[in-house]
Amino acid sequence: EPEVTQTPSHQVTQMGQEVILRCVPISNHLYFYWYRQILGQKVEFLVSFYNNEISEKSEIFDDQFSVERPDGSNFTLKIRSTKLEDSAMYFCASSARDYYGYTFGSGTRLTVV
Amino acid sequence: KQEVTQIPAALSVPEGENLVLNCSFTDSAIYNLQWFRQDPGKGLTSLLLIQSSQREQTSGRLNASLDKSSGRSTLYIAASQPGDSATYLCAVDSSASKIIFGSGTRLSIRP
Numbered sequence: 001e002p003e004v005t006q007t008p009s010h011q012v013t014q015m016g017q018e019v020i021l022r023c024v025p026i027s028n029h030l031y032f033y034w035y036r037q038i039l040g041q042k043v044e045f046l047v048s049f050y051n052n053e054i055s056e057k058s059e060i061f062d063d064q065f066s067v068e069r070p071d072g073s074n075f076t077l078k079i080r081s082t083k084l085e086d087s088a089m090y091f092c093a094s095s096a097r098d099y100y101g102y103t104f105g106s107g108t109r110l111t112v113v
Numbered sequence: 114k115q116e117v118t119q120i121p122a123a124l125s126v127p128e129g130e131n132l133v134l135n136c137s138f139t140d141s142a143i144y145n146l147q148w149f150r151q152d153p154g155k156g157l158t159s160l161l162l163i164q165s166s167q168r169e170q171t172s173g174r175l176n177a178s179l180d181k182s183s184g185r186s187t188l189y190i191a192a193s194q195p196g197d198s199a200t201y202l203c204a205v206d207s208s209a210s211k212i213i214f215g216s217g218t219r220l221s222i223r224p
Contacts, residue, residue: 033211043157043202043214056210091157099144099164102204102212106156 002026006092006105013082013112021077021108023092031095032075033102034067036060036088043091049075082112115140115207119215127223128195134188134218136203141184144209148177148188149202151217157202161188193222 005024013019025032034046048055049067064080075094079086089109093102116139126132136146145164149157161170161177163186169178176189186203200219204212 042216043204045211045213048210056208058211089154093157099206099209101145101147101159101162103159104149104157109154 002103004092004094004103004105006090006108008108009106010109011111013110015084015112016081019079019082019110021079021090021092021110023075023077023105024073025075025092025094026096026103027073029094029096029103031055031097032067032069033093033095034077035091035093035104037091037107038088046077046090079110082110084112086110087112115143115205115213117203117205117213117215119201119203119218121218122216123219123221125221125223126193128193130193131189131191132193132220134190134201134220136186136188136215138184138186138205138207138213140207141181143181143205143207145206146177146179146186147204147206147212148175148186149204151200151202153200160201190220195222195224198222 007022032049037043045058047057047061066078068076089107091107093104095102118137120135147162148160163170163179174191179186200217202217204214206212
């Protein structure tokens with residue numbers, strides 16, 4: 001069964017450093033998403049991406065966050081200057097079409113120290 | 114603004130029992146509802162997707178129902194097994210750009 005692949009599985013970074021989280025969505029999917037889950041809390045929406053532009057973003061997705069699809073297969077989330085409160089599990093997801101359901105990756109656990 | 118609630122927050126039952134997990138949402142204008150399973154520290158595995166025009170979906174021992182007008186969905190697990198222990202999340206698609214998650218039900222099946 002096709003999978004969404006995320007790398008790395010775990011990343012530790014110092015406060016103020018830039019991090020890039022990487023995702024390879026399912027190859028024929030057109031819609032891409034980032035979510036995050038702070039330990040013990042709900043899964044929260046960050047951003048959706050379609051046709052090489054952001055479709056929607058949440059209040060969490062401020063100027064320190066950016067997304068990019070640099071080639072035909074990768075989808076990245078960049079956090080420019082990490083804060084302690086950015087520590088969370090970050091999930092990438094993709095969907096074939098509107099309303100078709102989402103497939104999630106296994107996540108990247110980001111720890112900011 | 115869509116809000117999704119799951120009750121109970123935690124549930125512990127002996128192996129072999131049938132059980133029901135509940136999900137409610139405030140805005141009934143949804144496109145679909147998806148149930149996920151999350152093991153501790155792991156990703157989200159899709160279990161069932163119900164489109165707004167459907168009343169239920171089944172996969173093996175799992176059956177999910179949807180009552181859009183009342184803003185409710187249930188996930189029924191038959192003949193529960195210890196391997197079913199996990200957190201179960203429902204997520205609602207009502208904007209075409211994102212899905213909104215409930216906070217989940219943490220299920221423990223006692224051998």
